[in-house]
Amino acid sequence: MEPLDYLAEERNKASFDVEEMKIVWAGSRHAYEMSDRMARLVASDPVFRKDNRTMLSRKDLLKDTLRKTAHAVKRTVELNLSEEESMTLWSYVDQPSYANLHWAMFIPAIEGQGTEEQKQKWLPMAYKMQIIGCYAQTELGHGSNVQGLETTATFDPETDEFVIHSPKLTSSKWWPGGLGKASTHAVVYARLRTNGQDYGVQAFIIQLRSLDDHSPLPGITVGDVGMKFGSGAYNSMDNGFLRFDHVRIPRNQMLMRVSQVTREGKYVRSDVPRQLLYGTMVSVRQIIVSESSCALSRAVCIATRYSAVRRQFGSQNGGPETQVINYKTQQSRLFPLLASAYAFRFAGEWLKWLYTDVTKRLKANDFSTLPEVHACTAGLKSITTSATADAIEECRKLCGGHGYLSCSGLPELFAVYIPNCTFEGDNIVLLLQVARILMKTVAQLASGKKPVGTTAYLGRVEHLMQCHCEVRRAEDWLKPSVILEAFEARAARMSVACAQTLSGFSNPEEGFADISSDLVEAAVAHCQLIIVSKFIEKLKQDIPGKGVKTQLENLCNVYALSLLHKHLGDFVSTGCITPEQGALVNEQLRSLYSLVRPNAVALVDAFNHTDHYLGSVLGRYDGNVYQKLYEEAWKSPLNDTDVPDGYREYIRPLLKQQIRTARL
Amino acid sequence: MEPLDYLAEERNKASFDVEEMKIVWAGSRHAYEMSDRMARLVASDPVFRKDNRTMLSRKDLLKDTLRKTAHAVKRTVELNLSEEESMTLWSYVDQPSYANLHWAMFIPAIEGQGTEEQKQKWLPMAYKMQIIGCYAQTELGHGSNVQGLETTATFDPETDEFVIHSPKLTSSKWWPGGLGKASTHAVVYARLRTNGQDYGVQAFIIQLRSLDDHSPLPGITVGDVGMKFGSGAYNSMDNGFLRFDHVRIPRNQMLMRVSQVTREGKYVRSDVPRQLLYGTMVSVRQIIVSESSCALSRAVCIATRYSAVRRQFGSQNGGPETQVINYKTQQSRLFPLLASAYAFRFAGEWLKWLYTDVTKRLKANDFSTLPEVHACTAGLKSITTSATADAIEECRKLCGGHGYLSCSGLPELFAVYIPNCTFEGDNIVLLLQVARILMKTVAQLASGKKPVGTTAYLGRVEHLMQCHCEVRRAEDWLKPSVILEAFEARAARMSVACAQTLSGFSNPEEGFADISSDLVEAAVAHCQLIIVSKFIEKLKQDIPGKGVKTQLENLCNVYALSLLHKHLGDFVSTGCITPEQGALVNEQLRSLYSLVRPNAVALVDAFNHTDHYLGSVLGRYDGNVYQKLYEEAWKSPLNDTDVPDGYREYIRPLLKQQIRTARL
16 A cells, blocks of 8 residues: 555645755755665664653653664764764764764864874774763853853972862853763863963863763762753753862873973963864854754754645635645745755855865965954854744744644754754854954955955945845845845945944943944844855856756745845835835745745755654654644553542542542 | 842842832732732742652653642632632642633633523532533644534434534544543533534533543543643643544533524524623633733743843953843843833733723623724734743843753743643734734724724824824933834834735735735734833823832833834834934933843842742842752752763773674
C-alpha cells in the first residue's frame, strides 16, 4: 500500500523544481548529498530518538545526552566520517551537549591563544577527547563585561605557579556549558596579578576533575546551575558554576600567545597583534547566523505544513472548511518568516565567505577590513537571532492551540533557541557596537575617508539624503534597485540623524548613552539593509532549475517589502518614501503572497528536514497530523492509569464531602 | 539583626506615597487589605510551596495540583472565607488546576444555559464539589469555529435519550482543562440531531467517571493530551481528550434554557434572547483582561528589581559598575512595559464596570450596547494578552542570561501565560470581529447613525479626517487632549481607509478576506485608543496620596507615547502627525524615562506581590539575588552527586579511549 500523503495536492501545485531548490538551500550539490546522508543516518538510529525528551527527568536527560554524545563519537569512528560529516551528523542529533563547548570553544581557545608549545601539549589530548574541556568566562555577577571579571590568578614566584581564586560569591563562574558535570578541564578567564599589579583578564587552562574517577579536584567547587527554560531543550546541557579556593596551577598553563608572564613574574606583551583574537569571535558569530536559518526553517516548515493541513471556518454547503494557509492574515504572518529563512540562509553563506576573506587578510597582517567585518558579524548575529526567536514563537501561534503541545516541537525549539540572543554577545550590546562603527564612519566622511564593505553606501550619503523614491504603481516595488535605494536611504538618514543629535552633546559618551535607543534603531536599519542587499546579490548569480530563481525573487521581495511595511515609520518619517508609496507596498505584498501560496509547501520541503530532525507531529512530511496527535497523547505518563495518582487522597474526600477531616 | 535590603536606596528615591499607590492598584482600600491578607496566607502555608515545581515529573506535578486544590478548599471551609476571599486566595496559589474550569466554566455554563429545574438539580452538587465538571467544547480538528464541531447528540424517541457519539477522530474533544483526569462530569457541545435533522451545536451535561471509584464510564474514552510548553507551568493541568461511543444520556441533560427538544423529539426555540449568552463571554474576557495586568506586573516587577540590582560596565576608577536600569536602552524597553501594567489594570477596572452596566441593561432587555461591548471586550482581550505575552518574554531578555534560569520565574510565567492568546477566542480572530464592527459603524455613519461607547469618536470622523496635530515642542506631547486626538485620528483614518478599500470590491466578504491584515491593524489602533483613553479618564478622578497622581500621569504619557513611537508608521503615513512631531515624541519619551527612573522600584513595590507569588530569585523584595541564585543552584537534581549518573558508561570510555568497544 502506498503511504498516504495528505499534502500531495499541495506538492503538485508547486511551479518549481524542488530538488534543485534543495541544492540552493544546502549551498552545493555536495553539501546537499552529504547533509541528506547524515540526516538519514541519525533519523534511523534508535539511540538518537528524541520524541520522549520533554518527559525525561533532569537526570535522565543528562544521561541521555552523555549517551548520545558517546554514540555520535563511536559512529564517527566506526564510519570513518570526515570532520564535515561528523559535524553535520552532530547537528542532526540536535541535542545541546558538553561536546559542543569542547569542540567549538575549548579547542579554538587553545588554538587561538596558546603558544606552539601549549598547543602541542594540549590539543592532541583534546582532539582525542582524553580530556573534556569547557570555556569558563562569565561569572555570577558578570556577563557581557569581560573586563569586570573578578576571579584572580596571582603569580607566586616562589613556586612558579598561579594561584586561582574566587574572592567573592559574584566571582563564581556561572553558565559555561559542559562545566557542571562533564568537563575535566576548562579554559578559565581570570585577572592576572603579578608583582602586586593587576594586568587585566587572561586565559588559563585548569584541570577541574580527576581523570581517574571524575571527582572534583581539591579546591574546586563545581556543579550544575539548575533548571532552565522549558522541558527538554537546553536542560540536556550541564551549564555549570565553578569556584576556586586558592587552586595552584603551573605558570605554563596561562595561554601565552599574546601576553606572557616570565619566570620572574614579569608581564610581557608579545608582538602578536591582539586583533587576531577577533577572528575567533567572527567565526563563532558567523556560525550562529548560519544556524539561525536552520532553526527558523524548522519552525516555518512546521507552521507551513500544518497551515495547509488545518482547516477552520468557511465551509460551504457542508463541504470541507478552508485551509488555514489560505487566509491572508495567516499568509501575512507566515510568508515573511518563510522569506526570512531564505534571507538568513544567504546572509550566512555570504558571512562564511567574508570570514574566509578576513582570515586571509589577517594572515597577511591586513587589519583594514576588520572593524567593519566585526561590526557586520555582530550586527547580523543580533538581528538574525532576535528575528528567529520571535519567529519561532510566531510560528507556534500560527499553529493555534496545538502549537502549545510539546509534540508540536515548537515549544522546545523556542526554549532551546533563545539563548542565542544572549550568548556570544547580548543582542542589544552588539547593536550598540554596530552603531559605534556607524557613527565613526559618518564622522569620518567629512575628512574624505571612504567607507568600505557593507558601509560603502554611506560614501553616497549626499545622494541618499536627498533622493526620492520613484515608485508610482505597486509593481514598481519589484525593482531591486528601488528596494535597495529605499533601504540605503533609510539606513543612511537614520545614522546621519543620530550623528547630528550626537554633535549637540558636549560629552560624546553622554550623548551616546542618552540616544542609545535611537542608535539601536539605526543599527537595525543598517543590518536589515545588509541582509536585503545580500539576497539581491545572490539573485544576480546564475541559479539553475525550473522556476527556482523566480521563487527566490518572490521571497526576496516578500522579505524586503514586509520589513518595509513593518518599519514604515522609519521610511516615511525620514522622507525616503511617501505614505502613498507605503500603501503600494501593502498592495504589492498581497500580490506576492498569492504567488507564494501555491509554492509554500514545496518551499519548506526544499529545506529537506527529516521528520526526526523536525520532531513535530504538526510538521510531519505526510501531513497525517491528527492520527499522530492522538497516538502521542496516549504516551502521556498521566495515561498510565485510568485513575490518577492522588485521587484517593485529594479528589475523593472532596466528592464525598469529607474535606474537613481529610489529611492533606 | 535587621534584614538586609539591597534595594533600600532605590526605595528611598521614590517621590510618592507607595502605600497609597497600592490602594490605587488594588482598586480600593478594602480590596488591598483583603488581597494582602490572602497573599500572606498562601505564602506562609507550606502546602502551597511552588519553588520546586519546574523539577517535578508530570505525575508528581498533577498530584501536587490535586493536593493544593483540596487544601485550598479545606482552608476556605476552615477559615469560613467569603467567595471573594476564596477566589483571591486561589489566585495566589498560582497553579492551573481543574478547579478553575469547574468554577469558571462548568458552573457558569449551567447557570447561563440551564433551565430553573436543571439549575436546581445540578448546581447544589457542583457548588459543594460533589461532582467536578469541565467545559468540553473544542475538538481535535476544531477550535475557533464552534459551528464546525463534529460530536453528535442524536435523539432517540424510543428511550427519551440522546446518543452522544464521536464519529471521527477529529471529533475527539481536545484541550478542555480538568477533563483528562479530574472531572467526573462535563458540559459537552455536540450537534443536535432529531427527526433526521441537524439543529446545530447544543450543550449537554454528561457524566464521565464513576462517583464511586473514578473510573471512566462505559463508552467513554478519556485521557490527558500530553506535555505542554515549559516545565511546571500549565502541565499542572490535566487538559484532556474525550471520545464517546454511543453514550446514552436522558433528554433532560441537554441544557434547555434557549432551545429545547420535546418528548416527541421536536426542536423548539424558547423566547429567551440568545444575546443573553454573550454576557458570559463578556464576563470571561473581562476577567482575562484583569489578569493580564497581574501577569504583566509580575514580569515587570522581576525585571525592574533585578535591573536595579544588576550592574554591568561603566566602572570608573575601580568603583562599582553602572546599575543596568540606568541605561537608556534598558529604560526604553522596560518602562513602557511598566506603564502597560498600569494601563491594563485600569482598562480591566473599566471593563468590569462595563460588564456590570451591560448586565443591568440585559436584565431590562436592552441589547443596544451589546455589539459594541462585545467588540470592546474581544478587542481588549486580544491586545492585552498579546502585549502581555510579548512583555513577559521581553522582561526575561531584560534580565540577561539569568532570566533563562527557571528560578528567575520568568520562563514558567511565560509558558503558563501564553495560552491566554489562544483560548477564549484566538487573538487574530477576535481582532477581525472588532474590525467587522468598525466597518459596520463606518458604513452606518452615512445614514446618520450615531456610534456609541468606545466607537463614539467615529461620530466626529469629519473632524478627525482633517485635523492637524498642534505639537511644536516636545512638552506639547504631555497634553492629554493632544494625545487623545492623535490616537483618535489614527484609528479613524485607518478604519476609513479600510472601508474605502472594501467599497472597491464587488463581493464584500472577498474584500474583507483580502485586506484582513489591514483590518487587523485598524482594529489594533482602535483598541489601543480605548486603553489610552481609559487611562486618561482614570486620571480625571480624584486620586489621593502624595505624588501618586503625578506618577500615574508620567506612566500614562509613557504608555501613549511609546505606542506612538512603536506605531509611528501609522501616525505619520495617515498624516495625523508630521515626522518632526514624531521626533519630538522620542525626545519627550527620554525626559519621561528620567522621571520614571527614580520611582521605578517603588512603582513595582506598589503591586504588593509577595516573594512567594513572584516565585523569582531575581525579583526578590530584598534584592539579595546572587546569594539566592547560588543556593538555588545547589537544589539541581544533578548536584545530588559529584559524579553524574552515566559517567561510567558514557564519559569514562571516551576519556580512556575505549569508545570503539564500549556498549552504549
